[in-house]
Amino acid sequence: MNSEKQFLENLAHLRERIKSACDRCHRPVDEVELMAVTKTHPVQAARWAVAAGLERIGENRVQEAAQKRPQMAGPAGLWELIGPLQSNKARLALETVDRIQTVDRLKLVRVLDRLCGELGRDAFPVLLQVNVGEDPAKHGCRADEADRLVDAIRHSGHLKLEGLMTIGELTDDEKRIRATFARLRNLRDRLEHEWEIPLPVLSMGMTDDLELAIEEGSTLIRVGTALFGSR
Numbered sequence: 001m002n003s004e005k006q007f008l009e010n011l012a013h014l015r016e017r018i019k020s021a022c023d024r025c026h027r028p029v030d031e032v033e034l035m036a037v038t039k040t041h042p043v044q045a046a047r048w049a050v051a052a053g054l055e056r057i058g059e060n061r062v063q064e065a066a067q068k069r070p071q072m073a074g075p076a077g078l079w080e081l082i083g084p085l086q087s088n089k090a091r092l093a094l095e096t097v098d099r100i101q102t103v104d105r106l107k108l109v110r111v112l113d114r115l116c117g118e119l120g121r122d123a124f125p126v127l128l129q130v131n132v133g134e135d136p137a138k139h140g141c142r143a144d145e146a147d148r149l150v151d152a153i154r155h156s157g158h159l160k161l162e163g164l165m166t167i168g169e170l171t172d173d174e175k176r177i178r179a180t181f182a183r184l185r186n187l188r189d190r191l192e193h194e195w196e197i198p199l200p201v202l203s204m205g206m207t208d209d210l211e212l213a214i215e216e217g218s219t220l221i222r223v224g225t226a227l228f229g230s231r
């Protein structure tokens, strides 16, 4: 990414895309939050985003986030981990980000809960990453594992489940991408109902599929390329 001016132009264009998608499905634009995904870009990208009023910054790798975040001069925004988390990086993740979107297995729930206890963190926000497309190349739990994980997080002393996250299918077939997003929304609705807990966050949609995600109910889109150019 070359300049803040270019970034602001990209942001204006992106906001148009979001508005059009919201208009098409009769949703108010403020139902859809925009996260700036700054992975591989210098910390400057996150500074521009926060200065432009984007609160949420997404990073894929714990170490990269830990290295960049302290360099934010002024307001830092809210940082979130959106890439896979290994247990041995869990402590650094908790010390670095404000929410972890990629909780996808029981072991990780236990490790995060224990570490939160040690670090004196309470109600640490997490999302459950679900591999609804059952793509073997992707992280995330299977849909049929979600109940066990929801139960484990509910019974953890220190974690707070705020919703679900998924990555859309990598295909040109819009129907299939849309079906993936719809499955995540339906799973969320079912889990909310059966466990009687609010799960307000549906984190889905990126540069190439954000319109479909919004039309299928996304409340948080994670956008890198459309804001900062290709990586």
Ligand SMILES: *Cc1c(COP(=O)(O)O)cnc(C)c1O
Pocket: 037, 039, 060, 082, 083, 167, 206, 207, 208, 222, 223, 224, 225, 226
């Ligand atoms: C990189 C990444 C994004 C952003 O992708 P773009 O296509 O650049 O918008 C969103 N979510 C996750 C999990 C990512 O890894």
